[in-house]
Amino acid sequence: MTGLHERHLAVSPEWLALYYRHPLELTHGEGRHVWDADGNRYLDFFGGILTTMTAHALPEVTKAVAEQAGRIIHSSTLYLNRPMVEMAERIATLSGIPDARVFFTTSGTEANDTALLLATAYRRSNQILAMRNSYHGRSFSTVSITGNQAWSPTSLSPLQTLYVHGGVRSRGPYAELSDERFIQACVADLEDLLGHTRQPAALIAEPVQGVGGFTSPPDGLFAAFREVLDRHGVLWISDEVQTGWGRTGDHFWGWQAHAEHGPPDILTFAKGIGNGMSVGGVVARAEVMNCLDANSISTFGGSPITMAASLANLSYLLEHDLQGNARRVGGLLIERLRGVTAASPAVREVRGRGLMIGIELVKPGTDEADPEAAAAVLEAARASGLLLGKGGGHNTSVLRIAPPLTLTVAEAEEGAAILADALHAAG
Structure with a gap:
């Protein structure tokens, strides 16, 4: 040792x-x-x-960090922050969410925690639908919606979480079905679940489950879920902490493999956008993002130095x-x-x-x-x-x-x- x-x-x-x-x-x-x-x-x-x-x-990112550090490292969200506004503008456009608003955090956990706050406040419900085998972070609220026993150390929670089938294609009761019948069975499960509970605030789902072992449903599952969710007034949160920014190759966001009915109501991101700097965030349409009726700030979210890194990193990713x-x-x-x-x-x-x-x-x-x-x-x-x-x-x-x-x-x-x-x- x-x-x-x-x-x-x-x-x-x-x-x-x-x-x-x-x-x-x-x-x-x-x-x-x-x-x-x-x-x-x-x-x-x-x-x-x-x-x-x-x-x-990456030289472009290290240069941006060094130059910004030479000017100012931190100011908080109490002051106008040009790099943060520029990054928010770019992400709002890339998100596909109409009339989008962006809130920056320091991690994926904090991003998902914020998304849960928005959804529950907007829908006035503490019920959350989540996927079995999922992982959404290590805060008190996010471990309570994590459907992966090894990463959920407590059952105590302010949220009531109900778990849905569909995140794992090759295991479980529907594994032997064709893709089409798999989706039908998962949708039927969701319909049945919603028929036995009060109105949930949202479904949160990773398009590809990260900690769960890079499992994913057939393309189109969340589009089929969306039809049911919209009918019941349930928001869709797409956890793009691991799938965002083009990693899946076929799409820029993981939700785009399920895009028949458009973008999610709320999108969360983190990890790769800062290329190692602590960056996370939430995107939602203005009606949802602005639903909170209390003051809020982020001391470290969207700091000038992390935004400078993210702007350089995003530019490099798109240009190359x-x-x-x-x-x-x-x-x-x-x-x-x-x-x-x-x-x-x-x-x-x-x-x-x-x-x-x-x-x-x-x-x-x-x-x-x-x-x-x-x-x-x-x-x-x-x-x-x-x-x-x-x-x-x-x-x-x-x-x-x-x-x-x-x-x-x-x-x-x-x-x-x-x-x-x-x-x-x-x-």
Whole structure:
């Protein structure tokens, strides 16, 4: 155990998890690579939990941060803030939500917490619909709507949460149905649920479940849900903390795979837009955003320095068509991974879209999750210079792959080869 690891254990909560038997101290990064304190170089396929969206040490972002830091770092929302207004204008346009208003926070948790406040205040209801296997943050309100036991440490909550089928396509009671019948069954479940409860304020859903193991429903499910929700006066909150900004390749926002009836009522975002800076936010039409009748500010949300970073990062992403790169390189990577894992009895499924890919591991010959195998593959991949993530329900048996969106074809091939060897080594 390193001295830094010992110091960490002495002052940190026991529930503050670290990856690896011998945890890494990352000291610097460049592009899609990072280095540890011992000088080892790694290809980063997790991006600080999908947060380093474009690249490590992207010159355009570091320059924007340095220049803004030289002027003023902080002022709060009590003063006019030009970078914040400029960023809000861009996000309002990109969101697809008419007459949009934008409120900045410092994290996805805080963004989802704000969305819940808006929805419950607007609809005058403390009931929330959420998806099974979901994850929405670590605040008191967001753990109470998280449908993933491993990340919800308490059942105490100011909200009444009801869970809906549909977030996991290949497990559960509807797994064997066709996509069309799967959607029909989930819609029927939603209709039945709404017939047995008072009017909920909102449904919150990740278009692709992140911590849940990069699972997703068939395209169109949330459009079908929207018809039911609108009929019952229930808002739709799309949690885009992990799916936003083009990561899925096919779309800029995850909700656009379900776009038949237009954008969500509320959209939340965070992680990648700051490329490592603490940025989150909420977008909603003015009627919903302005429903609060009490004062509110954000001390750190939308700070000049985080907005400068986000503006530079968003400009780079759009100018270099990183959504298109996610589609092209991500498509190649997922097919390569399916090829190298096809003969492995431990791999149940390779799924995902764009540069958001999950590999679900099971005990060979069964459908039982194998978290020990996932941990072993993580260790073996690290030993060969590749960093991965984990997730997938309460068993964390899914390898999560989400590199920066500038990933090259050569790096995708390199990562797939290392992963194939790691799966073999882990046995």
